[in-house]
Amino acid sequence: MKANIGISEKNTQAVALILNQLLADEQVLFAKTRNYHWNIESPSFMELHKLYERLYTELAETIDGIAERVRKIGHYAEGRLADYLKLTxxxxxxxxxxxxxxxxxxxxxxxxxxxxxxxxIEKVEDEYKDTGSADFLTGVLKEHEEWAWFLRSYLK
Known part of the structure; x- marks a missing residue:
């Protein structure tokens, strides 16, 4: 059954593609972060090992939220690694x-x-008339801004 949420099928398809591309980015970042967690060698090993674990744990929640948002607007979330690598x-x-x-x-x-x-964000809200997804994307933006700030603090 199609979602009847006041957004055209054409617009929900466009938003679903944007969300699935983000989902692909998040999955690649998750895999990279997990790889770094497993393979870090540093005088700060324990700190970074824990930081990476916290990051990939939070990324897993973000990934789930993105996939669920795609479903809420009536489309399917990508779920294959091959598709992620094409979209990322x-x-x-x-x-x-x-x-x-x-x-x-x-x-x-x-x-x-x-x-x-x-x-x-603006395109999803103004062009595709999906305020809910624009609001969701704003939340994702804030999460990544915080993580970027944390990571930037390790660099001089």
Whole structure:
């Protein structure tokens, strides 16, 4: 049964694509963060190991929220790794266990997501008439801004 929520099918399809692209970015960032959690080598090992664990745990909640938002507007959330890699704006990158490289890579990814989400909020609200998804995206934006701030504090 299609969602009858006062937004045209064309508009919900456009928003679902934006959300699925964000979902792909979040999944790639989740995998990268988990990889760094497993492979960090640093004098700050325990601190970063815990930081990365907190980050990927919160990313898992964000991922679930994005997928559920896609469903709420009447579409299916992407769920295959191959699809994520086609949709994402992020790069998986090479393996690294270097603290500064890891932090810089994660910061770059969070800032890429921030710029993408920020660019889509107005479009989702004004062009596609989906205030609920625009509000949801604003929340995601705030989460990534906070994580970017945390990561930026490790860099000089």
């Amino acid at each position: 704006n992020l790069q998986e990158g090479e393996y690294t266990n270097d603290q500064l490289t890891q932090i810089k890579n994660l910061l770059d990814d969070h800032e890429t997501i921030i710029r993408g989400v920020r660019a889509n």
